[in-house]
Amino acid sequence: MTPPTNYPPLLEVKSLRVEFPTRRGTLVAVDDVSFDIAPGEVLGVVGESGAGKSLTGNAIIGLLEPPGRIASGEIRLEGRRIDNLPYEEMRRVRGARIGAIFQDPLTSLNPLYSVGRQLVETIQTHLPLSAGEARKRALDLLKEVGIPGAEHRIDHYPHQFSGGMRQRVVIALALCAGPRLIVADEPTTALDVSIQAQIIALIKKLCREHATAVMLVTHDMGVIAETADRVAVMYAGRIAEIGPVRDVVKDAKHPYTKGLMGSIPSLGVRHDRLTQIDGTMPRLTEIPTGCAFNPRCDFRGSRCLGERPELMSAGASRAACWLHDRGGVGAPAAKDLADA
Amino acid sequence: MADHSADRSALGDWLHRAADSDIWWSFKSSSLTVVAAAATLFIVVVAFLSPVLAPHTPFDPATLSLSDGLKPPVLVSDDGDWSFPLGTDDQGRDVLSSIMYGTRLSLEVGFASVVVAMLIGITLGLVSGYFGSAVDAVIMRIADVQLTFPAILVALLIDGVVRGLISVQRHDEVAIFVIVGAIGLSFWVQYARTVRGSVMVEKGKEYVQAARVIGLSPVLIMVRHVLPNVTGPVLVIATINLGLAIITEATLSFLGVGLPSTEPSLGTLIRIGNELLQSGEWWITVFPGITLAALVLAVNLLGDWLRDALNPKLR
Amino acid sequence: MLAFILRRLAQSIAVLLTVGLVAFFLFRYVGDPINGMVGQDTPAQEREELRTKLGLNDPAPIQFFRFITNAAEGNFGLSYRTSEPVSRLILERLPATLELSFCAAVFALCIGVPMGVYTGLHPRHWTSRALQAISLIGISLPTFLIGILLILLFSVILHWLPSFGRGDTVQIGWWTTGLLTWSGIKALILPSITLGLFQLTLLMRLVRSEMLEVMRTDYIKFARARGLTNRAINFGHALKNTLVPVITVTGLQLGSLIAFAIVTETVFAWPGVGQLFIQSVQFADIPVMAAYLMMIGLLFVLINLTVDLLYFAVDPRLRGAGLARAGGH
Numbered sequence: 001m002t003p004p005t006n007y008p009p010l011l012e013v014k015s016l017r018v019e020f021p022t023r024r025g026t027l028v029a030v031d032d033v034s035f036d037i038a039p040g041e042v043l044g045v046v047g048e049s050g051a052g053k054s055l056t057g058n059a060i061i062g063l064l065e066p067p068g069r070i071a072s073g074e075i076r077l078e079g080r081r082i083d084n085l086p087y088e089e090m091r092r093v094r095g096a097r098i099g100a101i102f103q104d105p106l107t108s109l110n111p112l113y114s115v116g117r118q119l120v121e122t123i124q125t126h127l128p129l130s131a132g133e134a135r136k137r138a139l140d141l142l143k144e145v146g147i148p149g150a151e152h153r154i155d156h157y158p159h160q161f162s163g164g165m166r167q168r169v170v171i172a173l174a175l176c177a178g179p180r181l182i183v184a185d186e187p188t189t190a191l192d193v194s195i196q197a198q199i200i201a202l203i204k205k206l207c208r209e210h211a212t213a214v215m216l217v218t219h220d221m222g223v224i225a226e227t228a229d230r231v232a233v234m235y236a237g238r239i240a241e242i243g244p245v246r247d248v249v250k251d252a253k254h255p256y257t258k259g260l261m262g263s264i265p266s267l268g269v270r271h272d273r274l275t276q277i278d279g280t281m282p283r284l285t286e287i288p289t290g291c292a293f294n295p296r297c298d299f300r301g302s303r304c305l306g307e308r309p310e311l312m313s314a315g316a317s318r319a320a321c322w323l324h325d326r327g328g329v330g331a332p333a334a335k336d337l338a339d340a
Numbered sequence: 341m342a343d344h345s346a347d348r349s350a351l352g353d354w355l356h357r358a359a360d361s362d363i364w365w366s367f368k369s370s371s372l373t374v375v376a377a378a379a380t381l382f383i384v385v386v387a388f389l390s391p392v393l394a395p396h397t398p399f400d401p402a403t404l405s406l407s408d409g410l411k412p413p414v415l416v417s418d419d420g421d422w423s424f425p426l427g428t429d430d431q432g433r434d435v436l437s438s439i440m441y442g443t444r445l446s447l448e449v450g451f452a453s454v455v456v457a458m459l460i461g462i463t464l465g466l467v468s469g470y471f472g473s474a475v476d477a478v479i480m481r482i483a484d485v486q487l488t489f490p491a492i493l494v495a496l497l498i499d500g501v502v503r504g505l506i507s508v509q510r511h512d513e514v515a516i517f518v519i520v521g522a523i524g525l526s527f528w529v530q531y532a533r534t535v536r537g538s539v540m541v542e543k544g545k546e547y548v549q550a551a552r553v554i555g556l557s558p559v560l561i562m563v564r565h566v567l568p569n570v571t572g573p574v575l576v577i578a579t580i581n582l583g584l585a586i587i588t589e590a591t592l593s594f595l596g597v598g599l600p601s602t603e604p605s606l607g608t609l610i611r612i613g614n615e616l617l618q619s620g621e622w623w624i625t626v627f628p629g630i631t632l633a634a635l636v637l638a639v640n641l642l643g644d645w646l647r648d649a650l651n652p653k654l655r
Numbered sequence: 656m657l658a659f660i661l662r663r664l665a666q667s668i669a670v671l672l673t674v675g676l677v678a679f680f681l682f683r684y685v686g687d688p689i690n691g692m693v694g695q696d697t698p699a700q701e702r703e704e705l706r707t708k709l710g711l712n713d714p715a716p717i718q719f720f721r722f723i724t725n726a727a728e729g730n731f732g733l734s735y736r737t738s739e740p741v742s743r744l745i746l747e748r749l750p751a752t753l754e755l756s757f758c759a760a761v762f763a764l765c766i767g768v769p770m771g772v773y774t775g776l777h778p779r780h781w782t783s784r785a786l787q788a789i790s791l792i793g794i795s796l797p798t799f800l801i802g803i804l805l806i807l808l809f810s811v812i813l814h815w816l817p818s819f820g821r822g823d824t825v826q827i828g829w830w831t832t833g834l835l836t837w838s839g840i841k842a843l844i845l846p847s848i849t850l851g852l853f854q855l856t857l858l859m860r861l862v863r864s865e866m867l868e869v870m871r872t873d874y875i876k877f878a879r880a881r882g883l884t885n886r887a888i889n890f891g892h893a894l895k896n897t898l899v900p901v902i903t904v905t906g907l908q909l910g911s912l913i914a915f916a917i918v919t920e921t922v923f924a925w926p927g928v929g930q931l932f933i934q935s936v937q938f939a940d941i942p943v944m945a946a947y948l949m950m951i952g953l954l955f956v957l958i959n960l961t962v963d964l965l966y967f968a969v970d971p972r973l974r975g976a977g978l979a980r981a982g983g984h
Contacts, residue, residue: 063880
């Protein structure tokens with residue numbers, strides 16, 4: 001757990017459940033997910049594609065694509081419930097209090113308008129500024145995100161920018177109205193590896209300077225290790241493990257996290273071979289009873305087959321694994337995992 | 341012999357796949373399409389059986405009597421006569437029978453011109469794609485220029501040219517062939533483009549090179565590989581064009597440059613009726629009009645569905 | 656950008672020359688131009704002399720060149736049917752056709768685009784479904800049938816609107832307009848609707864599918880994430896992105912408006928060039944056909960050039976090539 005503070009958390013997600021009604025029954029894509037983000041904190045959310053991490057992000061910004069919907073649970077921003085706001089009120093929150101950055105900077109910008117126009121439009125939507133003031137703010141933002149020659153680049157169109165530069169513009173757009181939280185969904189995945197580090201460093205720097213919290217959704221554990229304060233690992237729509245990033249990286253408590261860490265190569269450590277997790281994540285239609293990870297788990301016990309584990313304390317982190325159930329029966333002891 | 345059995349198994353394979361496929365499922369699950377298919381089938385069957393089913397033979401002058409002229413339809417007027425359920429025109433012709441014969445003619449011209457367009461288009465597409473360079477450039481430029489002109493205009497021009505070349509009496513005799521040719525020539529471009537595209541793709545493939553090396557005719561090989569690939573798209577274009585061809589024929593006939601009034605299609609019937617519209621004899625125009633609209637609508641619905649079913653990407 | 660326009664100009668001239676070639680073959684080889692000038696009983700020798708005098712025995716390329724230069728000056732010879740100069744026949748009737756096509760285009764755009772936007776934004780609403788179904792019927796109804804049904808309803812049964820002719824017209828220079836008199840405007844209503852209805856349904860369906868497509872794009876989702884108002888998203892971002900295909904199709908359809916004016920003019924006895932063309936087809940009046948063909952070719956080329964220029968106005972990516980280099984230093 002994070003150390004208790006006097007501040008209320010910036011974002012609280014409680015028992016969030018996202019469903020997709022389909023012709024063949026309702027799919028539960030996000031199931032009973034709860035977490036907090038403190039002001040200025042960077043929370044990494046990691047998992048394979050389909051684990052529900054992007055959907056969680058979309059649910060927070062209120063942009064789940066139909067027919068997906070929040071079936072139950074609560075989302076609170078600065079203590080105010082935002083998951084059930086009418087569209088128009090949620091629109092005022094989006095962009096103003098919560099910014100968003102999407103995966104592909106190439107397609108996130110409207111090709112027919114200059115970046116300046118898109119910035120000014122966003123600024124004027126949320127802040128009571130004149131056109132001149134809004135343009136000045138837009139220019140400042142472009143400088144801040146490191147666009148060289150911002151004075152004349154402001155009137156250029158998206159296709160005239162490189163991928164990395166476009167993602168900088170997208171970041172500027174997300175920061176337009178000074179949001180308290182940014183939901184960044186795979187912000188570097190579509191970029192060249194050489195650009196990725198720059199963008200991550202930029203997001204980190206800007207958020208520190210503006211005291212903006214970040215929910216960083218990615219499948220790249222390396223990015224998380226470098227950037228996040230805490231990390232939530234998602235598997236098959238649920239949180240498998242959540243805790244301070246150092247603890248999770250160094251001493252993973254959930255067998256899945258352990259496997260995930262084993263699949264990152266690191267310098268200075270000799271690996272005979274990288275470990276990998278056998279099998280694949282189950283489809284949403286075929287999630288097994290008990291622990292969703294049990295078919296792939298080396299530590300599977302009888303209890304894992306029948307009973308679904310909730311998050312339980314394990315050192316500085318919490319993990320949804322029976323290995324960490326104090327006094328539980330039918331599950332292997334935690335020390336087995338430590339030995340492994 | 342070997343070829344024969346290969347063909348048959350290919351057909352069997354195709355049938356099997358068809359019955360098992362998404363297409364059949366998508367057909368059954370779209371009730372509108374089923375209705376459209378049933379309507380098309382009904383119209384086609386009734387039209388082609390018109391010599392048997394029609395109550396009168398409207399274009400045999402011997403059976404006509406002017407005293408039967410301009411009878412209104414039975415359902416709207418007491419002056420109606422049950423032997424002419426949809427009324428008669430000024431010559432005493434039964435409107436219902438005229439529609440049945442006219443629909444048959446419209447369908448014949450429609451089908452024939454689609455086949456002509458398909459043959460021209462596929463041939464030019466194969467030639468254009470296979471030979472490339474100058475031949476390709478010429479054919480495709482012609483296609484571009486023709487595509488800027490609406491089909492109806494091209495068909496009108498072709499018809500006008502033929503009228504300039506032969507006498508008016510001769511023209512009435514060959515009118516149906518002129519119309520089929522004119523419509524066919526104005527719709528070939530889409531087929532040619534589709535086939536050409538597919539040929540360009542196949543041409544680069546190794547089996548064509550290999551065929552060349554071992555002395556097989558690459559043309560033959562390609563025809564056998566390309567044609568199955570384009571069956572789907574060509575079928576879609578043909579269905580959509582069938583509706584267009586029927587409309588085009590009706591329009592030409594309505595304009596008085598299509599089929600002569602001695603051999604009236606639906607368009608000709610509407611033109612004849614239109615001359616009497618001002619005096620209030622609406623049924624002579626309206627019933628053929630409804631038939632034409634229903635036929636084209638049904639065919640278009642089938643075409644729409646076929647396009648969506650064969651092209652999952654477009655959905 | 657200049658290079659692009661020059662290339663397009665060159666293409667346009669090539670198209671015009673091709674059309675000119677077809678028209679020339681029609682003019683020279685399908686009909687015999689002599690027939691229009693001499694009587695049936697003129698002796699063969701006299702015909703031959705006239706032929707030489709008119710240059711009809713010159714080599715074909717020279718004749719083609721002469722045909723094109725004459726055409727450029729608006730000289731297409733005499734009509735076989737009325738023995739009047741073809742250019743005068745066409746000019747007399749051109750205003751009627753242009754006014755009709757213009758009104759039809761305005762009708763189609765002003766109703767078709769908003770309907771497309773509406774059905775694209777609310778695809779599941781019942782009015783959208785109804786409009787979509789009606790539009791399919793609209794596409795399946797041949798133009799002439801729509802005209803006839805409108806006449807039946809509004810002229811024959813209700814007696815509200817005239818069923819033929821232009822009504823009273825006002826002469827302004829060589830142009831006659833029906834837009835300045837009440838009877839002229841009344842006479843325009845039914846033909847414009849008839850001519851525009853097909854384009855209307857086509858535009859509606861096109862705008863609808865483009866809107867649906869655009870609303871799924873990342874930049875619309877990002878615009879929502881930026882908290883922009885629905886108004887700004889729908890009309891500022893989405894609609895503008897549907898414009899390029901809409902402009903293309905509108906351009907192409909303007910061409911077919913003029914072609915389908917032939918049908919509408921026949922239904923409504925509208926004294927335009929379309930009616931003239933139909934008469935010339937029926938009488939194999941080749942000079943009129945050739946001239947009409949050239950005129951349509953020219954119109955299409957002009958429309959296509961306008962469409963190209965509009966692309967530049969709408970889409971910065973097209974003007975971008977030069978700009979990016981200028982700004983990239």
